[in-house]
Amino acid sequence: MFREIIENEYIVMQEGTSEGTQMKYRKGEYWYKKDCHGKEGLVEYLVSGMLKYSTLNPTEYVIYENGYINEVAGCRSRNFLAAGEELITFYRLYYNEFGKDLSQVLAHMMTMEERIEYVMEFVRQSCGLDITDYLKKIFTLDMIILNEDRHLNNLAVVLRGNTFVSAPIFDNGMSLLTANQSVNWHFSMEENVRRVVARPFCGSHEKMFQYFGTGFYVDFPGVQQWLEKEEDTREKQIMLHQLKRYSFLAKG
Numbered sequence: 027m028f029r030e031i032i033e034n035e036y037i038v039m040q041e042g043t044s045e046g047t048q049m050k051y052r053k054g055e056y057w058y059k060k061d062c063h064g065k066e067g068l069v070e071y072l073v074s075g076m077l078k079y080s081t082l083n084p085t086e087y088v089i090y091e092n093g094y095i096n097e098v099a100g101c102r103s104r105n106f107l108a109a110g111e112e113l114i115t116f117y118r119l120y121y122n123e124f125g126k127d128l129s130q131v132l133a134h135m136m137t138m139e140e141r142i143e144y145v146m147e148f149v150r151q152s153c154g155l156d157i158t159d160y161l162k163k164i165f166t167l168d169m170i171i172l173n174e175d176r177h178l179n180n181l182a183v184v185l186r187g188n189t190f191v192s193a194p195i196f197d198n199g200m201s202l203l204t205a206n207q208s209v210n211w212h213f214s215m216e217e218n219v220r221r222v223v224a225r226p227f228c229g230s231h232e233k234m235f236q237y238f239g240t241g242f243y244v245d246f247p248g249v250q251q252w253l254e255k256e257e258d259t260r261e262k263q264i265m266l267h268q269l270k271r272y273s274f275l276a277k278g
Contacts, residue, residue: 066199
């Protein structure tokens with residue numbers, strides 16, 4: 027766990043997020059985010075910790091540490107871009123080409139399948155990149171962790187010279203019911219799990235998962251042994267609940 031004092035000169039404002047304009051810090055090789063609505067930093071840490079026990083390559087997701095930024099809880103991650111590389115979100119990619127908000131374009135489409143196929147075809151034509159495998163992994167993860175914040179600025183490609191590649195999976199903090207907008211703790215954990223609303227193609231994580239299929243498997247015993255050593259929080263208990271719920275994703 028880190029503890030860092032960061033001056034205002036390191037603030038970076040990012041527009042077009044689910045929360046309007048989001049404040050982050052960039053200092054040295056690290057990006058820093060303070061918690062805003064719950065224990066987002068803890069969740070980022072738990073999610074990337076779980077993925078270490080998955081069949082994903084470590085380059086396919088961002089690793090987060092939880093800690094304190096100016097005495098406020100949050101998280102940090104190393105900059106994953108090499109010199110000369112550029113991260114371009116789906117939102118910005120579409121806006122740069124058409125001058126329109128992609129989320130508003132998708133909102134006028136009637137079905138999940140139509141939205142998915144439209145975005146995949148747009149990225150294929152714009153970047154020469156098939157993102158099927160990328161989205162398969164994203165929606166497997168989001169189903170497990172109950173992510174309500176997979177908006178079009180949390181899906182991205184990386185430009186390397188003249189070539190595009192899928193970005194590593196990043197920004198998973200509004201998950202595990204810690205900052206989910208649908209949560210109401212007058213209800214049980216199980217009821218809150220059922221109330222979760224997915225993004226960006228439909229409101230159901232399972233429907234998006236079923237469309238793409240399994241993106242990775244998880245070493246469940248390994249995750250459980252690791253979690254036993256972690257502080258007992260509600261977010262940890264929800265992760266254990268979700269792993270048990272999707273036991274078919276256990277690595278064989």
